Amino acid sequence: MAKRSGVSFGSVNINDDGDTLVSKKRSRYMHIDVMPCLSSVNDVEIYLLKVQNKRLFGRVNQNRRIEDELRKKIDYLESHQMKDDALLSLLSAYLYQIQEGLVMLLKHVSQTSSSYCHQSISSIEAEESILRLFPNMKRNIIDDRLREAFERCMNMIRQIDGINSCLDRKLDQVNSETKSNAFHSERTPPCSSSSSLSFSSERRTAFDEANLSKGSNTFHEKPFHLQKYLQELEAKNRELSLQNRVLQNEIALSENRLQQACVRVKDLEDETEKLLVREEQTNSRIAEVNAQLRQAAGKKSSVGKQLQQQASTSVIRNGPTDDGGRRGDSNVQRSFAENSEYEALAEQRLKEINTLTEQNKQSQRTIQMLRNKLENLDVDLVKQSPTYRDLEVQFKLHLRDSIRLKAIHENVMNEQAKVENMSLTTEEQRTKKSPVVEQLEQSWQVLKVEEEKLIAKQRRIEIDEEYLRMKLRSLDARMQQMPNIMSVAESKLQKAKHEQKLLKLKMSDVQAELNFTKEELERLRRLLSSSVVVPLSNADDVESTLEKEESLEPGEIDESDEDDEKLRDKTIEEQVVELKKQLRLSKRAIARCHAAMDVYKAKSAENDDITVTTKKLRMENSFLRAHIRRMAKKIGVDRLEFIKLADDMLTKQEVEIALLKTKLENKEGNMSTLYEEIGTTGDALDQALSKNKTLADLISEKDNAMLKMMEKQLATSQAMRSLEGEKKELSEMVRTLERQLQVQDADKEQLLKKLSFVESNLFRVVREGQRVNELIANHRNEYMELQSNLLISTQNVKRLESSLESSRQDLTKQIELLENAQTEANRFRNTIGQLEKKLRRAYRGAENIKETTVVDLQIREEQIFALKQKVLCALCKLNQLNRVLLKCGHLFCDVCIDNLLKQRQRKCPNCMTIFSHQDVRNVYF
Template sequence: MFGLTLLACRISLSENNAHLPLRCGKRWYASPPPPLSDNAKGFLTTLEHSSEEELTLHLQDRMQFSKEAIACLVCVFDRLHSRIDNMCKHVQASAGEDNSQSDIINVNHTLLEENSRLRDLATLLQGRHHKMSMEYNELVDKVTSSETKVSEMETTVEDLQWDIEKLRNREQKLNKHLAEAMEQLKSGYSSTGSSGGLPGGQITLNIQKFESLNAELEHNQELANSRMAELEKLQAELQEAVRESEKLKIDLRNIPEEVVKETLEYKCLQSQFSLLYNESLGVKTQLDEARALLLTAKNAHLRQIEHMESDELSLQKKLRTEVIQLEDTLAQVRKEYEMLRIEFEQNLAANEQAGPINREMRHLISSLQNHNLQLKGDVQRYKRKLRETQMEINKLRCQSGDTAVLILEDTTSDGIDVKKEEDEDHEEEEEERRKELERQRAREREREAERERERERERERQRSDELKRKDSDTLKMLRVELKKAQESQKEMKLLLDMYKSAPKEQRDKVQLMAAERKSKAEVDELRMRVRELEERERKESKKLADEDALRKIRVAEETIEHLQKKLAATKQEEEALLSEMDVTGQAFEDMQEQNSRLLQQLREKDDANFKLMSERIKSNQIYKLLKEEKEELADQVLRFKTQVDAQLLVVQKLEEKEGVLQSTLATLEKELSVRTQALELNKRKAVEAAQLAEDLKVQLEHTQAKLKEIQVSVAENRTARERESSNLKRAQEDLSRLRRKLEKQKKVEVYSDADEILQEEINQYKAKLRCPCCNTRDKETVLTKCFHVFCYECLKMRYDTRQRKCPKCNCAFGANDFHRIYIT
């Protein structure tokens, strides 16, 4: 019982939203407890006066109701959070929708406002319903408690009536016995008086009468005091009840705002309102931001589409013009290449015809130069021998001592001859050196010319290979471009299909169809050009292959013939040189003339070669410039292609975004339909709630009328019960008084002697000192509230069994309200 009361105290304190410290035994918490409210006091009084079963049932009802209320609150908050999250997701997803969604957004906004209004109305109705249900439950509890009290009072009244009847019957019997006893006493007194009894008996009878009168006086005083105390208590209770009723009436008429604000319902509603208001503000700001983002994204999307369309048209025009320019430049370069190739072949043929002759002449010149050098060496050797012989002759002449004149003449003539011969030798050596230098220079020039020719041949071969490679590369590029154009055509077809499926203006459709036709025509033209270029390439490759093979065969045959001729010439030259060693002078002069002529021819050929080289360098420079221009144009084409691919990717992304937005639009439409259905359901629920509220109002009025009737009947029953209780008390007092008289009469009748009477009185006093509950143990504990005395075991047993009321006056007592006493 003690644990249940503590649990009830905690529940009442938690319901009144007061963090109050509890006292369990003699243990206190930190802060002093504030005063309890009226609801808590009423709840505690009901818990004190109710039994264990009623306590458990009441607490189970309270716990069930609190659990249901908390579950409803949690469900409502979960729904609100889920709705807010879904709304935020849909608002963020619908950031890139078209202008057509603005109407849907406005309708959605109005529906949301209507939904919030209906939700507020539903919450208000739920609050009213909850309040009315709480009042109804309280009234039902009061009715049930009053009915139980009435039934208990009826049972007690019936029991009391039964006891009163029994007491009346007993009183009648006692009155009869008393009358009989009085008659017997009178008859006994008369007999004793006639016989002349003892004076001691009279003394004892007088003492007994005096004691009985004193006892009656004391009893009457006790009755008067008890009735006076009861009257004072009833008067005080009446005044307190009147004051409480007036105070409650005043409190009901003028309920302060602080009390309303301190209630749990008001605080819960205030917290819910603040949360919902903040969430609504956040959702509103998110909605505004989403609308702004939607408008900006839409405008940017339209601008990007227009910019992409204009860029695509300009790029198509640029590509067409650049392709035409590239084709023109390619045709010009091919013409120049053919002209240069023809000139190069002509120069090669001329050089091949003059090459063997020049080689033979060079070989002849080199052989003759070697022969001349040998002859010069022989001449110088012979001159040395001549000088030596002349020196020996002069020595011999000097030794012999012949005529000095002859010697002098001879010496002068010899000196003049020697000087002349030496001068001629020096001049010849200088001329030979000059000729050798000129020959070496001519040889070096010829070698350089041959090297340059070989280099030119290699360059021409490399150029032809490069041209072939470039032609093949251009063909590959054109094929790749054709494939890309086909892919772009397919993508444009897909774009056209996508744009046809979407509702747009007729001008856009006409422009797209015209662009598609133009792209088809351009693709067909490019295919024809590619085929023509492939055929040209095949023909040129065949021609070049045939011409190269024939030219190589001719060159090989010419080299063979030239080598054979060279062999025969070398043999003849050897024979002629062996046979014609004597006529070297004439041949030398002829060869010098031929050398001069050949040198002039070589100079002329060198000039022609230099001219050809300068022209070739110019053509190479022009070719390089054209090649660079072609590479730049190819880079531009690649850039434009990359730009087109990037724009196509952007278009695909925009199409994907458009599909996503369409899907989100469909989902939003579905959600709108679902929300309209939910709105209709909420309206129906609101109507049903209003109907339920009206029904509950009718039921409340009916229950209030019943409650008033029950209260009237309870008041009547209470007054009747009080009357009966007062009558019962008086009857009990009369009964006790009559019992005493009867006992005294019995004692007088039974005990003749005074000692026996005194012994009986002693026994009565001992019985008064015994516990009235068990009538076995002595009185040893007193209740400090009502000061009634009982034995310790009975009070302890009543305290342990939770019957904590006085057995005589029903005054409640606690653990510290009874103490031991010692009667000596």
């Protein structure tokens, strides 16, 4: 590229950590002159910017990791919330059990009196209602019972405290394990409420069993203060769930903002890398321009001195009157003027270079400012990390409490529904008990009578059931096989009948053809001569023989009635064997029929040959008669002579006809034998079919009789089984009813024991309600703190976004400055090339001034013209070469290349290589 265009492009590749910043396309198609930089401070600053970008990328990765950890912690807190709900349901179950215990205690007290009231009882009005109901009862008895209930409640409270302490220990262990594994893997929620659930399940089963023996009059209403308490808990749980959803939405928004910030940071990194590449290229080009300017200044001074010396020597040697001297002086003056112009241009370009260097320094200062801002951002992120930890701890505690409350509430509602259902079932069982028992007794007596009848029937029957079953199975198998055998035999018989019909039709056709041939032969004999006597064919004899053979009946199959009588006396197995033998014989007869058909097909072909020969004979006879007439007319011979010749010919034909007759007689004999065989096979098949039908009828009759017997036996056996099953079911029903009565008696005893247990839970529930209120207040405070922390995090994210936007704007400004510097460097390069060319021309002109003549000047002008044409564009030959195609290196003017780009003919006119708008660059000579 540099040798073709006379221009050199310079750029520097900077390799940091093995990454090339210059693209491969440019390194392929551009000649790179590695030039030293102006100063090493710029390189150091660029390297520092890269390091800072890497640090920023690492911080972004840290932020992503923190986000992932927060998500995991949120999931963990949600699992704890579920556990808190479970605990809440347990508390509600305890409350419900206590309420039911109070109701049962009041019922127990009310059973001793004659009347009781159906009012809603609370913990405050319990004593007053008891005193109103029992004015005669002493107060000491009531106090003793209350003390006993209080002691039982205290014992139950101690047990519940022990269970809660175990649960707290397990929760502490799980929390320690989750904290150790918080930043490595996802955590599964610990099963903190397993022991409490098992304990509650045991008490539930006991409570359900106790409720079976309740009376119809039960109090299903809860105490008033407990209902209020549960309603407050539900409202608080709803508020907490709403706040959790709001927090989750805010966290999702913050995550989206952080992702957007990461994307923006990546874009800034890419832009900074591009800026660094452009800065390096501009620095290298500025260094090249300075070096070229220095070289041009040195050449200029040397050329000026040489021109002055040459001018002085030429004036001394040659007079000023010569034309060559005048021309030399004019050339020198022109060169001096051009040099002065170029000096002015060079000074302007130097000023522009100074301005560019100042702009570059300003861009470096802005980059340092951005670097400082990014360092400050890192400090802010570090300050935020402990706040996130505090939020995690608070959120865990809140979720635990909420899960416990929800679980307690659910258990309370489930237990209430169960108790309502069980009270209804117990009342229905008591009402239905007496009629069921009467029905069982009646059915038991009926079963005894039926058992005696069945035993009498079994004694009368002497046949073994197993033997009958075996017989039935064998008969079923045979009956299943017989339809297949009969269907196969019937299909074969139908095929044989069809083939017999076809043979008869074909034989009738053959007889018709033979009669026709006989008639034609008789006509030929009459026409040929009266002397020739031909005996007629013995077709009538053949027909008579065939009729006799058809009337004959073979003597082997006439004894069918005797065979049927023999078969009836035999067993079914022997009958099946004989049927198989008869089927084999029928198969053989069918095979013989097939062979006869094959023979008939061959003989029908011979008959076709005979008909063809008869037709030929007719044609020859007619031809001979016509020929005789023609020859008699032509020769003029008597007709008798020709008739003699014709007689000779006819004798020959008669000999041939006799041979054909013999063949026909032989064929008719063969046909008679075929008729005999077909008749015998048909009779045999008819007799076999009749025998098969009789056998099938006998078998079907026997099978029907056996099936009727078996159906009767099966019906009796099924009736026996159904009666036995009913007997067993009734006995089981009696046992189950007795068991239920025993269980109900046991449940009554257990209910009395559990009254004390229910009373003991009241004090525990009140205390736990106070604890729950305290926890709810703590949760509210924690939520307020979480909201404040979220606001702080959103403000920090906004700060990051604003700083990133400002840094992006600064980078765009720097990119514009660098692009302006590139354009200026290209201008400087073009001016330096022009100066060099003009200095070379001036130097050459000064050297050749001494030996210039008119001829030399003409030659010089022609050379200059040729050189100008080389510099001109090859397409238009008007404008100078000022554009280069980077892919192929060919030069053209800007007008031609613009026309090609507008017309979308993006191929080099010289080598037809495809180029784009980016592959076109300016060149200055």
